[in-house]
Amino acid sequence: MKDDRQLLRKLKKRDPNALNDTFKQYRVWLLMVAAATIPDVDVSDKAHIAKAKKMVEDFFIECWEQQLFKHVDVPLRTFLFRAFTERCRKQHALHPVIP
Numbered sequence: 001m002k003d004d005r006q007l008l009r010k011l012k013k014r015d016p017n018a019l020n021d022t023f024k025q026y027r028v029w030l031l032m033v034a035a036a037t038i039p040d041v042d043v044s045d046k047a048h049i050a051k052a053k054k055m056v057e058d059f060f061i062e063c064w065e066q067q068l069f070k071h072v073d074v075p076l077r078t079f080l081f082r083a084f085t086e087r088c089r090k091q092h093a094l095h096p097v098i099p
Contacts, residue, residue: 004076011069011076022076023060030056030084037088055091059084 007025010018034052063069063083072079 008069008072008076012072014067019060019064022080023057026077026080027053027056030059030080033081033084034088037085038091055088056084059087062087 007018007022011022031049031052034055038052068083069079074082
C-alpha cells in the first residue's frame with residue numbers, strides 16, 4: 001500500500017503512475033462506497049457491478065482530466081470519499097435506477 005501523502009504529491013505533479021497506483025489502491029473501496037451510497041445497486045447483479053466499476057473508472061478519469069487533485073488540501077482518502085459520494089448522489093438523482 002502506497003503512502004497517501006506521497007501519492008497525492010505525485011498526483012499534484014501529474015504523475016500518471018501515481019494515478020494508476022491510486023486507482024489500484026482505492027477502486028475496490030470506491031465500489032463499496034458506490035454500493036453504500038446508491039440505494040439501487042444490487043451487488044449480486046453483474047450489470048450493476050459493471051455500472052459501478054464504470055463509475056469508479058470515470059471518476060478517476062474526470063479527476064485526472066480536470067486536474068482535481070491539484071487543489072486537494074485534505075487527506076487523499078478523504079478527498080476520494082467526498083468527491084465520489086457526491087458524484088454517486090448526483091448520478092442517482094439523474095438516473096434513480098441503475099439499468
